[in-house]
Each structure stands twice: as C-alpha cells, then as structure tokens.
Amino acid sequence: MPSRHSFPAALSICKLQYNSSFSLSIEQLHSQFLQPFSIYTASVSNPGTDMPAFSARRHSPSSDPTSETRVAVTPRKSRLRSDPDAAIASPLRKSPRLCKEGSPNSSPKIEVIRKCLKSSLNLSGSPEKKQLSEDFVERQTWDPREETQLRAVNEALHLSTAPPNVVCRENEKNQILDFCSKCVKEEKAGSLYVCGCPGTGKTLSMEKVKVMLVDWANKEGVQPPDVLSINCTTLANMSEIFSKVSSEIVFSTFTWHEDDVSVILVVADELDYLITKDRSVLHDLFMLTTMPFSRCILLGVANAIDLADMFIPKLQSLNCKPMVITFCAYSKDQIINILQERLKALPYTVFQPQALELCARKVAAASGDMRKALAVCRSAIEMLIGESMLSSVDGTEDQQKPAANNMTSNQVRIHHVAAALSKVYKSPVVDTIISLPQHQQIILCSAVKLFREGKKGTTLGELNKYYVDVCKSTMIPPVGILELSSMCRVLDDQGILKLGQSREDKLRRVTLNVDGADIVFALQGVRFFRNCLK
Amino acid sequence: MGVENPAEVAKFIIRSRIADPLFVYSYFSQLPDSNYSKLKYIISSSVTEACNNSVLLLGPRGCGKTAVLELVLEDLLKEHPDMISVVKLNGLLHSDNNCALKEIARQVCMEHQLQFSKMASFDENSKFLLSILRECGLAHKTIVFVLEEFDLFTEGKQRLLYSLLDAMQSVSSQAVVVGVSCRLDADQLLEKRVRSRFSHRKLLFLSSPGEDFQRLAEHILLLPMDSRLPNDFRASFNEKLLNILAGEEFKGVVDQLCYSDSTVSHLLRFLFCAVCHMDLSSGSLSIQNFKSALPSIQRQPKQEALKDCSVLQLYLLVCMKRLEVKEVELCNFNSIMKEYKSIPDSFQTCDNFARNVCLRAFEHLLQRGLVSFQDNRGQGQSTEFRPVKLLISWHELQQGLQSFPSCPVLLHKLMAREG
Numbered sequence: 001m002p003s004r005h006s007f008p009a010a011l012s013i014c015k016l017q018y019n020s021s022f023s024l025s026i027e028q029l030h031s032q033f034l035q036p037f038s039i040y041t042a043s044v045s046n047p048g049t050d051m052p053a054f055s056a057r058r059h060s061p062s063s064d065p066t067s068e069t070r071v072a073v074t075p076r077k078s079r080l081r082s083d084p085d086a087a088i089a090s091p092l093r094k095s096p097r098l099c100k101e102g103s104p105n106s107s108p109k110i111e112v113i114r115k116c117l118k119s120s121l122n123l124s125g126s127p128e129k130k131q132l133s134e135d136f137v138e139r140q141t142w143d144p145r146e147e148t149q150l151r152a153v154n155e156a157l158h159l160s161t162a163p164p165n166v167v168c169r170e171n172e173k174n175q176i177l178d179f180c181s182k183c184v185k186e187e188k189a190g191s192l193y194v195c196g197c198p199g200t201g202k203t204l205s206m207e208k209v210k211v212m213l214v215d216w217a218n219k220e221g222v223q224p225p226d227v228l229s230i231n232c233t234t235l236a237n238m239s240e241i242f243s244k245v246s247s248e249i250v251f252s253t254f255t256w257h258e259d260d261v262s263v264i265l266v267v268a269d270e271l272d273y274l275i276t277k278d279r280s281v282l283h284d285l286f287m288l289t290t291m292p293f294s295r296c297i298l299l300g301v302a303n304a305i306d307l308a309d310m311f312i313p314k315l316q317s318l319n320c321k322p323m324v325i326t327f328c329a330y331s332k333d334q335i336i337n338i339l340q341e342r343l344k345a346l347p348y349t350v351f352q353p354q355a356l357e358l359c360a361r362k363v364a365a366a367s368g369d370m371r372k373a374l375a376v377c378r379s380a381i382e383m384l385i386g387e388s389m390l391s392s393v394d395g396t397e398d399q400q401k402p403a404a405n406n407m408t409s410n411q412v413r414i415h416h417v418a419a420a421l422s423k424v425y426k427s428p429v430v431d432t433i434i435s436l437p438q439h440q441q442i443i444l445c446s447a448v449k450l451f452r453e454g455k456k457g458t459t460l461g462e463l464n465k466y467y468v469d470v471c472k473s474t475m476i477p478p479v480g481i482l483e484l485s486s487m488c489r490v491l492d493d494q495g496i497l498k499l500g501q502s503r504e505d506k507l508r509r510v511t512l513n514v515d516g517a518d519i520v521f522a523l524q525g526v527r528f529f530r531n532c533l534k
Numbered sequence: 535m536g537v538e539n540p541a542e543v544a545k546f547i548i549r550s551r552i553a554d555p556l557f558v559y560s561y562f563s564q565l566p567d568s569n570y571s572k573l574k575y576i577i578s579s580s581v582t583e584a585c586n587n588s589v590l591l592l593g594p595r596g597c598g599k600t601a602v603l604e605l606v607l608e609d610l611l612k613e614h615p616d617m618i619s620v621v622k623l624n625g626l627l628h629s630d631n632n633c634a635l636k637e638i639a640r641q642v643c644m645e646h647q648l649q650f651s652k653m654a655s656f657d658e659n660s661k662f663l664l665s666i667l668r669e670c671g672l673a674h675k676t677i678v679f680v681l682e683e684f685d686l687f688t689e690g691k692q693r694l695l696y697s698l699l700d701a702m703q704s705v706s707s708q709a710v711v712v713g714v715s716c717r718l719d720a721d722q723l724l725e726k727r728v729r730s731r732f733s734h735r736k737l738l739f740l741s742s743p744g745e746d747f748q749r750l751a752e753h754i755l756l757l758p759m760d761s762r763l764p765n766d767f768r769a770s771f772n773e774k775l776l777n778i779l780a781g782e783e784f785k786g787v788v789d790q791l792c793y794s795d796s797t798v799s800h801l802l803r804f805l806f807c808a809v810c811h812m813d814l815s816s817g818s819l820s821i822q823n824f825k826s827a828l829p830s831i832q833r834q835p836k837q838e839a840l841k842d843c844s845v846l847q848l849y850l851l852v853c854m855k856r857l858e859v860k861e862v863e864l865c866n867f868n869s870i871m872k873e874y875k876s877i878p879d880s881f882q883t884c885d886n887f888a889r890n891v892c893l894r895a896f897e898h899l900l901q902r903g904l905v906s907f908q909d910n911r912g913q914g915q916s917t918e919f920r921p922v923k924l925l926i927s928w929h930e931l932q933q934g935l936q937s938f939p940s941c942p943v944l945l946h947k948l949m950a951r952e953g
Contacts (some may be wrong), residue, residue: 151583158585160705198730233696236656303727375733424734428592428718435740437796468929479794480836480930487794494594495717
C-alpha cells in the first residue's frame with residue numbers, strides 16, 4: 001500500500017499547480033519524482049523556449065547531411081501525421097533516446113550532458129547512432145482521435161493480448177523448462193511449485209513454457225508430454241481434480257502402447273483453492289509424483305510463498321519437497337521494459353518516456369503488479385483523448401500552435417499519467433465525506449472526537465450524547481435518536497462506520513471503519529469542523 | 535366533456551414525470567462531464583473496440599446509480615441493436631456461486647431462445663458460460679454483466695467474481711462487468727487475485743445539492759409544450775415557478791431538507807409532496823407549497839405523539855425523566871408514582887390524581903409508544919411492577935413541552951430543575 005498521505009497530497013499540489021501554468025507543474029513533478037532525470041527537463045521541456053537553443057548547440061558543428069535533412073523535414077510535419085511511411089522526427093525528440101544510453105541512476109549532470117553531446121556530435125558513421133536514427137525513422141506522431149490508431153494502441157496495452165515474447169521472465173522460464181526437460185528425459189516424476197504475487201506473469205510464463213517444452217521435445221526426438229491444465233477454481237469439489245487427472249491418464253494409456261506411456265504434465269493454477277482443513281487433497285496431489293512408477297510432473301501455481309512448507313509437512317519428511325520458484329514482483333525497470341515491448345510494434349510513440357517512468361515507479365513501489373500498470377496506461381490514454389476532445393471543442397488553438405508542439409501534445413504526458421494514478425490509488429472516502437449531508441458529517445466529527453481518547457468502540461447512546469453536545473455548540477437543532485440511528489445505518493451501508501447488532505438500538509456498538517485522519521482531512525474545509533476537531 | 539382544469543392537467547404531468555426515473559436522470563445525461571457520459575463511454579468503447587472492461591459504480595443509496603446504468607444501457611441498445619446482451623445479477627439473491635451460474639445460464643438461454651435445463655450441474659453451467667463468452671466474442675456481441683449489491687458477492691471465496699474476471703482476460707471473450715454498490719470500499723473487500731484482475735475504474739455518484747438541485751427542479755417542474763395545456767397558462771406557470779426557484783426562501787427550504795439526507799430520491803419525494811399540495815384554484819405552485827411539504831417529509835413521530843398527550847401523561851413523562859436524572863436503579867410504575875406524589879410536597883399544586891387514574895394514563899403511554907417495558911421477561915407480572923424505559927430523549931421532551939398548547943409552568947420548572 002503506498003503511503004496514503006504523501007501521494008495524494010503530492011498529487012493535489014501538482015493538480016493545483018497545473019491549473020496555474022503548464023511549465024511550472026512539469027518542473028515540479030520532475031523535481032519530485034524524477035530526480036536523476038533532471039537532465040531531461042533541461043532538454044525536453046518547453047519546446048518553444050529550449051528547442052532553438054539545443055538544436056543550435058547541436059547543429060553548430062553541422063556539416064552533416066542527416067541534420068540538414070532533419071531541419072528540412074520540419075515544415076512537412078503536418079503531412080507526417082497521416083503518412084505512415086514518412087521520414088524522421090524532429091531534432092527535439094532526439095534527446096530522450098540519447099540520454100537513455102546512460103544509466104538512469106548516474107552521476108553528475110555534466111557527464112551526462114557531455115555524453116549526449118558527444119554521441120550527437122558523432123553523427124555519421126557510428127553504429128549506435130545509425131540504429132538510433134533508424135529507430136527514429138519509424139517513430140512519428142499519432143493522432144489520438146483517429147480510430148484505427150487508437151484501437152491498435154488499446155489492443156497493444158490490453159490485458160488479454162498475450163505479447164509474443166514474454167520479457168523479464170527468462171530466468172524463471174528457463175528454470176522451469178530445465179526441470180521439465182530433465183524429468184521428461186529421465187522419465188521421472190517431479191513436482192514444482194511456482195509462487196508469486198498476483199500480476200507477476202506466472203500463468204503467462206506457464207503458457208510459454210508449455211509451448212517451449214513441446215518444441216524442445218520435438219527437437220530432441222523425445223515423446224512430448226501430455227499437458228493437462230486445470231484451474232482449481234472451476235472444480236466443484238476438491239476431489240474432482242483426481243478424476244480429471246485420471247481421465248487424462250486413461251486416455252493416454254489407451255492411445256499409446258504401454259511401454260510408451262508418455263510423461264504427463266499437470267499444471268494446477270490457483271492451487272490454494274484445494275486447501276482443506278485436513279490438507280488431504282493437496283497432500284495426495286503432491287504424493288502422486290512420489291509414487292514409484294509415476295510419470296507425472298506437477299506444476300502448482302499459487303500466491304502463498306510457503307504453501308509447500310505449511311501445508312504439506314509430510315512431503316518434507318519423505319524428502320520429496322517440491323522445488324520452489326518465486327516470481328518476484330516487477331521492479332520499475334522491468335515494468336518499463338515490458339510496456340515498451342508491448343508498444344514496440346506500433347509505428348508511433350504514444351507515451352512520453354517520463355510518463356512511462358512515472359507510471360512504472362509508482363506501480364513498482366505499490367505492488368509490482370503488471371495488470372495495474374497496464375490499467376494505468378490505458379486510463380492515461382483516455383485522459384489524453386478527453387483532453388484533446390475538449391480542446392477541439394474549444395476551437396482553433398491547434399492550428400496556431402507550431403507543428404512540433406502538436407506532436408508532443410499528442411503524446412501521453414506526465415500529468416495524464418499522474419491523474420490516472422490518482423484515480424487508481426486514491427480512495428473515494430475523502431470525496432464522499434466532503435459531500436455528505438451536514439448531520440452525517442456532525443456524526444462523524446463526534447465519532448472522531450470520541451475515539452480520540454483512545455477508545456475503539458462505543459454504543460449508539462454514547463455517540464448520541466456527543467452528537468447532541470456538538471450540535472448544541474453550533475445552535476443546530478439535533479435530530480432525535482431514531483433519525484440518528486437511521487443515519488448511522490446509512491453510514492454503515494457505505495462502509496464509513498460499522499454498526500453491531502443488539503436487541504436494543506441504543507446499545508449497538510459503533511466503530512469507525514475509516515481512518516480518523518481521513519475524516520479530519522476531509523472536513524477541514526469547513527471552519528466549524530476545523531475548530532471542533534482541533 | 536367539459537374543459538379540464540389546466541391546473542389539474544399540469545399536476546398530472548408533473549407527477550408522472552417525477553415518478554419516472556428515466557426522465558429524471560435524463561437530466562444528468564445532458565451534462566458533459568457527468569457519470570452518465572463516462573459510463574456510456576466505457577461501455578460503448580468496449581462494444582466498438584471489442585475489448586473487455588470492468589467498472590464499479592459507488593454511491594449512497596438513492597443517488598441514482600442503477601437509474602443511470604439503465605439509461606446508459608437503453609441508449610446503447612438503441613444505438614447498437616443486437617450487439618449487446620445484458621445479464622443482471624443481484625448480490626442479495628445470487629451471491630452463492632452455484633445459484634449465480636444457474637441464473638446466468640437461465641438469462642442467456644432466455645435471451646437467445648435456447649432450452650434451459652434446471653438439472654444442469656455446476657460444471658455444465660460453468661462450461662456453458664465459457665462457451666457462451668467465446669461464441670459471443672466470435673459474433674462480436676458484448677455481454678454486459680450487471681452485479682448489483684456488489685459487496686455481497688465478495689463474501690466467501692469469490693469464485694464467481696474470479697471466474698468472470700478471469701474469463702475476461704482471454705482474447706476470445708467480449709464482456710463488460712459493471713458492479714453497483716453502496717459501500718465505498720467495495721474494491722478493498724476483493725481478494726487480491728480478484729482485485730488484480732479488476733480494472734480499478736470507479737465512478738463515484740456524489741450528490742451535491744444546491745445549484746444542482748435548482749436546475750434539476752427546473753428540468754422536472756417546468757411544463758412542456760402539451761396539447762392539453764393552453765399556452766398562456768403554461769407561460770405564466772413557468773414564469774412564476776422560475777421566480778420561486780431562484781428565490782432565497784426556496785434555497786432555505788432546500789438547505790433544511792438536505793441537512794440529513796441529500797440523495798436524489800429524497801429530493802424527488804419532497805418535490806412530489808410539494809406538487810400534491812398545489813392549490814388547484816390558484817393554478818400555480820407557490821413557495822407555501824414547498825414549505826408545507828417540508829414537515830411531511832421530515833416527520834417527527836414522537837413529537838406528534840406528544841402533542842396528543844394529556845397533561846397528566848406529561849407529568850408522568852417528566853417524572854420518569856427526573857428519575858433517570860437521579861439515576862434511580864429500578865424505574866417502574868410504583869417508583870414513578872412515588873415521584874409524582876412527591877411533587878405536591880415541594881410545590882403547591884392541586885393537580886393530584888388518584889392511583890388508578892394514573893395507571894390508566896400510564897397504559898395509554900405504553901400503547902402510544904412513548905414508554906416501553908425494558909424487556910420481555912416479566913410478562914406474568916402486572917404493569918405496575920415491570921421496569922420501563924423512556925423512548926424519547928430529553929431534548930425531544932423539552933421541545934414537545936414547549937409546543938404543547940396549554941402546558942403548565944410547573945412542568946417547565948420541573949424539567950429545568952435537575953434535582
């Protein structure tokens with residue numbers, strides 16, 4: 001869980017500043033979130049002011065054909081948008097690529113500037129430079145309003161599209177593949193347990209390993225194993241898994257010759273649904289692989305790290321504990337890698353690199369869950385679309401902006417990603433409390449005051465007394481106990497308070513379900529509550 | 535047939551508008567940045583782009599979540615006929631996994647005119663669900679799953695949610711899951727696997743009365759062009775109404791209304807009441823109608839009960855209150871009588887009734903609901919010995935005494951003195 005108090009506060013500051021001026025907010029955001037990349041701000045921020053200076057710096061030792069053509073290309077920018085075979089991008093876009101050569105966490109600014117300048121000066125002939133320029137040939141601007149492009153982007157970022165190559169999980173996949181191939185070669189049985197937080201690519205890697213295993217078996221000339229995938233949530237009752245496995249075995253024994261019984265690979269997803277009180281099903285499942293003539297490789301997937309230790313102690317005594325492979329939560333670099341891999345196929349850049357990095361940092365700090373990162377990216381694209389729709393409604397601004405500005409303005413920028421992140425991570429409690437009717441706010445205020453003295457719960461009667469006192473201090477007539485109880489029930493429905501059960505209404509236990517600090521923060525806009533809760 | 539009174543026609547039109555939720559919430563559909571447009575964008579983009587989505591609608595009860603969803607679905611069914619099919623589940627009825635799958639199968643069969651078998655097992659139903667999702671994905675038809683009372687689906691192992699959201703992760707299916715809940719932390723109740731698959735889109739339905747309510751009232755109350763209404767009547771009605779709605783008094787009434795409950799359904803009830811109070815002879819709404827509707831919405835049943843009490847009953851209630859203040863352990867009719875008898879000792883008054891008269895008055899108080907027995911244990915005993923408790927608060931009693939037409943001054947003194 002990210003720290004709730006700093007992140008929303010930081011974002012609200014950014015939001016306020018964005019309303020005042022664009023450039024100011026970008027710098028503030030950069031200084032807060034992207035310290036090592038402060039060099040970017042110098043080169044990539046306001047295109048209007050900085051670009052001429054930087055391009056002048058770069059073009060001074062000019063005499064090279066590529067830069068000249070680049071300069072010549074700029075007036076044709078308006079044609080580039082719809083022309084997929086168009087040529088290169090503007091010099092402005094060069095800098096993020098260049099600086100990426102250096103490591104993000106380095107060192108003094110000067111060195112990085114020097115490195116950028118050096119590689120930019122080393123224009124024709126250097127191999128890395130050629131590759132970069134080739135990359136730039138493909139990259140161009142995209143129009144968020146065009147439907148086919150939008151659809152392609154959404155599809156690239158959607159959860160259901162499995163990317164053709166799964167990056168950042170090579171180690172784990174190789175480990176699993178080695179284990180399986182060893183078992184198949186030696187015709188032995190074995191069990192493997194894959195664990196990791198949700199959204200770390202376990203099921204995706206399993207799918208890839210299955211394909212890789214069949215390929216390997218075909219290459220080696222070995223009988224490829226029969227694969228049985230079960231998702232344990234679909235089982236009506238626990239022992240069904242055995243009937244499924246046995247039906248698979250029976251099928252294979254009837255189709256192949258007895259000596260040719262191939263190895264069976266059983267992939268059991270969401271293994272913790274099989275946990276029962278006496279742990280018999282799980283235990284038996286893993287024992288399948290320890291039988292003397294068994295040919296079954298069991299790959300179990302779950303979230304708990306210590307499933308094998310906690311729930312199958314007997315296996316340890318029999319010395320056949322399953323091998324454990326942990327899929328760690330994604331780090332920031334891995335998330336950036338994966339997102340770029342997905343977006344690589346598109347001929348245009350959708351995200352500004354800083355925006356991608358902000359998203360990756362926040363998601364990595366929170367949970368390392370790739371699904372969230374994808375959801376944030378899609379949400380940010382929607383913000384961009386909404387903004388562009390509003391600006392087109394506003395009128396002719398677009399045509400008057402210089403062409404280079406148009407291009408960066410069509411990318412997803414930091415403030416879009418920041419808004420998307422706040423939508424995902426912010427809890428709606430503060431907003432709801434702000435818009436509650438007055439008496440319900442007074443009830444919450446009196447509850448906070450009551451619980452400040454260290455108590456954890458109280459009865460409705462006590463709360464009523466505090467409530468009446470608070471009302472008396474502002475000359476608002478308090479409502480009766482019946483209406484108070486129904487208002488408390490409404491708050492309980494919403495999940496802000498928690499009401500217990502009791503025969504008598506006055507004796508029902510009341511506890512706060514949200515943090516008192518959230519309530520104080522939400523109510524501080526009203527002077528009365530501010531004084532009351534001081 | 536005589537000419538109908540245009541005021542009656544107007545009243546009829548307005549009342550039928552208030553009772554129609556689709557009309558009321560169509561006001562919100564005209565606002566550009568409202569929840570209606572956001573929800574419509576989410577569902578229509580998943581229909582046209584063939585991608586899966588999930589969204590959660592949160593807000594207090596009565597703020598219009600289901601009504602806006604119905605409006606969006608109706609509009610989308612008109613725009614894209616035959617491309618959307620809706621399955622509705624409710625957490626109060628279908629929170630059990632087996633039950634929910636059966637209901638999904640039943641609704642899908644009904645829509646596509648397939649044969650539904652009640653004997654189908656859980657396994658068959660879940661296979662049916664997966665194959666339906668696949669077929670609809672191939673046919674480019676989006677299934678919208680509406681889960682009302684979403685927080686009740688999160689009890690237990692959340693298998694239904696997991697299987698629905700997991701099926702949405704595959705390319706072959708095309709579905710939208712819309713959860714409607716009044717709990718703000720509904721997504722925190724999800725298990726971590728299910729939460730990871732849920733897309734974290736939340737639409738908050740926050741009510742902000744005041745400026746919003748004035749425009750909503752205008753939308754509902756202004757008379758439209760109708761053949762049954764003469765034009766000049768309509769024009770004068772609308773003009774007077776606009777003046778009232780913009781005035782300060784109306785704002786005061788609305789503020790008082792929103793002190794305890796500011797949801798749209800509460801405001802609609804208020805408007806209905808006000809329109810019912812409309813005076814047919816004058817032919818238009820007046821601010822008095824709104825003011826008289828307010829107490830009938832914000833009823834105080836205990837105050838009404840107090841108004842009907844006799845003076846002796848008020849004495850008994852005050853004696854009970856004094857006993858409570860003195861923190862007397864056992865409060866039953868005998869102790870109340872003792873307190874009552876002690877009053878003439880400290881104050882000179884001639885109001886002294888016999889015991890059986892007081893008992894009669896006490897039984898009336900029990901029947902009215904101002905006083906009740908503490909528990910159901912002593913049912914065999916007579917009314918005099920069973921312990922009783924007060925059902926109204928000090929403040930309500932004081933308010934009742936003040937508004938009582940002929941309350942003796944002594945009672946006020948007794949209330950004020952705390953000893």
